[in-house]
Amino acid sequence: MAADQIEAVVCGVDELKDGEMREVDVGGEKALLVKQGSEFYAIGAKCTHYGAPLSKGVLCNGRVRCPWHGACFNVKTGDIEEFPGLDSLPKFQVEVSNGKVKIRADKSALATSKRQKAMCKASAVNQKSVVIIGGGPASVSCVETLRQEGFQGKITLVSKDKYLPYDRIKLSKAMDTAPEAIALRNKDFYSSNDITVQTNKEVKSVSASSKSVKFADGSSLKFDSLLIATGGRPRVLPIPGADLKNVYILRTPDDANAIAQNAKGKKVVIIGSSFIGMEVAAFLADKAESVSVVDIIKVPFQLVLGDKVGAVLQKMHEEKGVKFHFESGIKEFLGKNGFVSEAVLSNGTKLPADVCILGVGVVPATEFLKDSGIKMTDRGFIPVNQFMQTDQPDIFAAGDIVEFPLFTVGGKDVNIQHWQMAHAHGRNAALNIVGKKHGIKSVPFFWTVMYGKSVRYTGYGPGYDDVVVHGEINAQKFVAFYTKGNEVVAVASMNFDPIVSQAAEMMQAGKKIMKSDVLKDPTAWLGKL
Structure with missing residues (x-):
């Protein structure tokens, strides 16, 4: 065995069932051991995107899906098959003998748990x-x-x-x-x-x-x-005073850095209560003197996540001191010496403002x-x-x-x-x-992070007509099923992993979760996976 390799017996042959996976120790590092049929495979244990433990994810149809953001990896090769992220996982050698399962791996591959797929170089012969x-x-x-x-x-x-x-x-x-x-x-x-x-x-x-x-x-x-x-x-609204200094849109690292620097200890007003607005509010909540959010809707994320989930997220922000001004738009920004000083709302309310951020979508x-x-x-x-x-x-x-x-x-x-x-x-x-006819077949998956807590979402929800919620929604542990007629078209959760990744695998396989499946038990449909 080479000096840069390490091997370890990780379990007995009968300790894993078909279709089961387990994080195992290999010389102080971790690998993911998977059993498919009678074969064992070993790959990197952490998602190459943000390092989520793949053992907490979903094993289905020869691949493992990350519990956090939905990236998928082939268990035989380690190749990334669904995103986000760019890197694949390392693949490790597995030997089975005398009823024991042994893994042999490069130390560096175990430590990084990432692998870039091989790439070709340019050729002077190819003029394309x-x-x-x-x-x-x-x-x-x-x-x-x-x-x-x-x-x-x-x-x-x-x-x-x-x-x-x-x-x-x-x-x-x-x-x-x-x-x-x-x-x-x-x-x-x-x-x-x-x-x-x-x-x-x-x-x-x-x-x-x-x-x-x-x-x-x-x-x-x-x-x-x-x-x-x-x-x-970023969408730019025709608001009088939007050209004042310290009125920002967020698009580049320079924008983000400037907002972070200038908002310290200052009064911040954010226009918009969807993803950009609420994530900015969460980042600034413990840094600014005050954070106020303005929007024409009734609760944050209302259009995407609905009233119930939006209300929970509003409460989470309010507990951190964020103030909301809903069902009101922005009329104008007023300034002093070229810098913004007030945000005037459409209902006449005036909010003191040292920094304003427009988070009203993109075109x-x-x-x-x-x-x-x-x-x-x-x-x-x-x-x-x-x-x-x-x-x-x-x-x-x-x-x-x-x-x-x-x-x-x-x-x-x-x-x-x-x-x-x-x-x-x-x-x-x-x-x-390159001429390899390949139709797009990817299940939508997104997330938002605020105060260290994530909401995960999969599916395509526009036009949903009902939301079935299970769990302790006020304790920020829930799953929400968005339905259209009798079909679940999207699933969102907080502290309910890996249910959103499980739902994504159902959708990927072309299987449907029905509203009747989730009315009483949020997990009754998992037997269909």
């Missing part, structure tokens, strides 16, 4: 060029998949942002984080895999007919295939495509088919800007602005760029 516009997870997932699938042509990722692609959803959860700390990949990764990244470069226009991209600096690029993944830009960043020849909706979204193709040959789109056919709702075209789904779109686009 793929251009990717956008600096989010769809773009990174796409460029990595291209190299993993053997594409040896030129890859150019172009981003308007001045930083390398980063974990944008952390901006509202950890607002004082440096951009380097949340980079999805570092500079060396792109250079070593022959991926050209151009930051701080704005696209001016795209021509589908000439297969070219023009930039604001006057330069241009030709492409054989193009992926557009520019995401959303698709697709204005530069208006003369491109690419079909768009009236709202600026790009329709794509199951292969992420637009109506123009060799032009693909992914992420928050697309309307795509969602398999869980019979192929209805939907827009889903989830971090996880953008990863899946990018990978799917890459597979089709």
Whole structure:
């Protein structure tokens, strides 16, 4: 055995049943042991996204799904098969003899529990060029998949942002984080895999007919295939005084850092009570002098999570000192010496304000495509088919800007602005760029984190007509089933793992959870898995 390897007997052959998994100790590190049929497999024990213990997740159909954010890994290979995250898990050697199960593994692989899939290099022989516009997870997932699938042509990722692609959803959860700390990949990764990244470069226009991209600096690029993944830009309301200093929108690390710095010990007013607004409120609650949230709805997250769950989350914030002003909009911002000093609500209430944050949603960043020849909706979204193709040959789109056919709702075209789904779109686009026809088949999964507590959500809930809630909702331990007719279309939970991941696996398999299944017992349907 090599010096950098370690081996250990981890259990008896009969200690695990078929379809069972267990976290085991290998020389002081952890591995996940899985039994499928009569075979044993061992892979990394922690999800490569945020390090969740996979033994607490869901084992189904030859893969394990993370209990926190829904990423899935093949138990035989360790390969990532569903997102979020980019890395796969290491696979370890398993030996069975004399009724014992032994694992042999590299020490470094055990310690990191992460593995990057092998990638090819560019070749001078291959003159094909793929251009990717956008600096989010769809773009990174796409460029990595291209190299993993053997594409040896030129890859150019172009981003308007001045930083390398980063974990944008952390901006509202950890607002004082440096951009380097949340980079999805570092500079060396792109250079070593022959991926050209151009930051701080704005696209001016795209021509589908000439297969070219023009930039604001006057330069241009030709492409054989193009992926557009520019995401959303914050919605800006026509509010008088919105141009005052210390009135912010949150889009970049610079925005987040400035808010975090300037809000310390100050009076903060947040417009909007959905994900960005409430995560910012949670981050600032113990740092600002006061935090007030304004919205035209009745409870936070009302449109997505409903009144019951929204009320619980409101109480959680109020216990931390956050004040709410519901059923009222923002009329104007007033200032002194060029800085905001008051937020005037539509009902006449005046809130003292040193810092204001607009968290009122996003709109698709697709204005530069208006003369491109690419079909768009009236709202600026790009329709794509199951292969992420637009109506123009060799032009693909992914992420928050697309309307795509969602398999869980019979192929209805939907827009889903989830971090996880953008990863899946990018990978799917890459597979089709290299000629591997592959339809998108990913179950929506998202989460929000406030005060160290997470709400997890899977499915597609718009249009739900009832919510069935189980658990101790006021104790912040519950599961909510969102139903349309007699079908459960989405599931949300807090401190009820791994039920949302279990629901996602049901949906992935094309199975339905019925309202009648959950009326009395929230787990009665698990026998269908």
